Amino acid sequence: MRLVDGAREMMIDGLDRIRQECGIPTSFPPEVLDAAAAAAARTPGAEHRDRTGERFVTLDPASSTDLDQAFAIEQAGDDVILHYAIADVGWFVRSGDALDREAFERAVTVYLPDERATLYPTVLSEGAASLLPDVDRPAVVFAVRVAPDGTPRLDGVERALIRNQAKLAYDTVTPADLPDGFAELHRRIQIAEAARGAPRVEFPEQEIARADSRLRLHFRPRLESEEQNAALSLATNMAVGEALFAAGTGLFRVMPDVDERRHRQLRNSARAFGLDWPASTPLDAFERSLPRDDPRTSAFLIAVRRAAGGASYAPFEPGVRPWHSAVAATYAQATAPLRRLQDRYVVEAALAVANGDPVPDEISQAFQELPAAMSQGDQRANRAERMALDLAEAVVLSGREGEIFDAVVIDESDRGVEVQIVEPAILVRLSAHRVDPGDEVRVRLESVDVERRSVAFQRVG
Structure with missing residues (x-):
């Protein structure tokens, strides 16, 4: 949720109380700041292959400075190859150091309407580790081969030095700004999702705006460029998940299917919003059929997210296929290491597996410990964000008693x-x-x- 049109002034005191109640940190200990400054001064070595001559670009909100992902795309016969460069946080943060210990306490970056509590100090997350434009940055580059039917496969993983040639923004990007094959890659991922019956949708943001001299709470539908960009992470994370599962290691994002009772609730929600959901249409097909520029769609998608329940993390277990209902596939998260603790460890495991090396013991051990750390961090973030939404609802409805x-x-x-x-x-x-x-x-x-x-x-x- 984000604030617009002066609503921040009405909420700032409440947000400060939420941070205090939820234990959201507002600063880093001095030793962590010192460790971050030292890490930011490290210079990539021979293990980073020079790929600065290739045209990598980023696509994010215009104001973003914590840039996890850059990409380049090429055609190889009938396949599209995505070169997905992920911020090499593992180059700066080492298992067991002060930065890692603090990250285990935080687990995730917490976003509230007025400010965020970052996973790492900003000298890293918005500086040396961020894939900012026109500077050389260390990255881990995933080569993901996407077949005509949309099936992604991990072709290789390597450490590299890259240069972000253009910082593109969701609200201003044009097709001409993007690499050839970007739209085709998105089309293929959509084909594969439909074939799997995957109901994956990117959920809208809630905003507070002024209308007719009062505040209004509404949903902001996601832009098409955001949906397309999400397909890059999806393809990469699916390819990584399959590679790790085949190697008998990893940490996976899992989420159960929507049960029958909650499915009935969703049908009632659709009715509440005046959406026509035919009895014969599955949930995933109905979600994909909804117009993204309709505020009723945004409200329904929020209801879907609540009905699905929370996703969680599970380490590899022999004989058990990890399942994420929103993706309808095995899925590991590796593409946001500046904002999620566990991604850094998954990246390191993928590097080892793709290059035929054993996964380091400290990484395998962390896969057993990370579910609890991520659960605690996610719960804290979700609680704070839920409280912020409750606060926003109260602010929006204030003065409307009796209506x-x-x-x-x-x-x-x-x-x-x-x-x-x-x-x-x-x-x-x-x-x-x-x-x-x-x-x-x-x-x-x-x-x-x-x-x-x-x-x-x-x-x-």
């Missing part, structure tokens, strides 16, 4: 009835009788407490 809103019942349990308010798109729980999932109701906003990040509704019809 009546249209809603649809999503679920009922011994804890009450869960309803989806249509506009603004807010999910709330309240007491109600003689209702069934799917029923249309009207609810009145009874109270708002911005300090406690809470709102209370009552059914009135």
